[in-house]
Amino acid sequence: MSSKTQAPIAPDTGNNSPVLELIDVSMRYAHGPDILHDINLRLAPGDFYFLTGASGAGKSSLLRLIYLAHRASCGQVHLFDQDTALCSRRDMALLRRRIGVVFQGFRLLDHLSVFDNVALPLRATGKKHADYEEDVIELLTWVGLGDHLHAAPQTLSGGEKQRVAIARAVVGKPDLLIADEPTGNVDPQMGRRLMRLFSELNRLGSTVLIASHDLGLVRASGAPSLHLDEGRLRANAATQNGGR
Template sequence: MVRFEGVSMRYGRAPETLKDISFSLRQGSFHFLTGASGAGKSSLLKLIYLAHRASRGRVELFGRDISLLHAQDLPFVRRRIGVVFQEFRLLDHLSVFDNAALPLRILKRKPATYREDVAELLTWVGLGDRMHALPATLSGGEKQRLAIARAVVDRPDILLADEPTGNVDPAMSLRLLRLFVELNRLGTTVLIATHDEDMVARAGRPALRLHDGRLLGAEATP
């Protein structure tokens, strides 16, 4: 699903943020991406969801070298990837329900085919009683949960999550982790960037560890 071969990345003329990164994620795998703040976790995710290009090296998604993709192909590739951003990126003029259902609306699904599923998902993430609210009325933790619901609602081929439990309490963190595990069980490849080592330990999944822009390796968590 994802392959990096000798990948480096920089912003403008700044020093490289990522340096000679090589790894691969097979279909249906579940990994964490860990490292201190500034280690390069968010930058690595940006390369996967095509928000930035590598300065050197090769990035493959779904078996295709992304440097060879035509511009018209990029939206179709992005639609196969669900992303939980740190800054949420909710649409303020849409309700909680409509924000969560947005990926399905983009796919031109009829509301009657997804209304119950979206409502059930919002209930699972603790927003069942806020479905008609606007994002401006939500707390930071509620916005985080809504962003997660939107990212997983159409069961993407790849789910990328950048600190997805940073604004929620431990009980909700565990519940969201179970949601990611269930999505992975259904076939989605999951990569979660986090500095929460307790969550990594609880999940018992392998971790890719970044330090100063370099990948230290994959490590199975006991």
């Protein structure tokens, strides 16, 4: 797909201020070859997309680019109407606060309790303990971890860790929620429950992008998907139906 000749995938649904816009973006690690090639992507507020692709297709790299863990080697990355190449470090931090991320490896801090891991994004933004305590407890209770508030992450099962990671990603009610294989370690029932949580957040206005190789889950959700193939983004048929 040539970015020069083709309109961005997931075309604007009417809102003129996209949450995310990638224009002719390529990305590589250090001096290696390009992992992503000429990516054009535009997500409007309220969009809900799946990102599919084979292992090694570049799904996690694309997500890293979007949640500002890595810079593009060329092209433009716009987040919330800001060109990230022109942002100061402080502005980048402020952009990251508007993005909730469920990392594939969870990235839970073993020396902190489940409660403190989930509260981390709020604490990092300077919120007071008393202001977020009830919200965090309520969220953890909702994901079925109300009895594990003081537990250390290393004592949890894979599925429980994943729920903690998801709770941490959504606790700040992000404008953009990115999840890398969020249901990979949970049973189908919990998977459906978590998808309902993502849908609920999307209904409340968050734009959601979920990387998954579980095509059954993608089909069952009815949401459109983007497909990465050898670092190039292709729209699946469902994409043409719009973002919601």
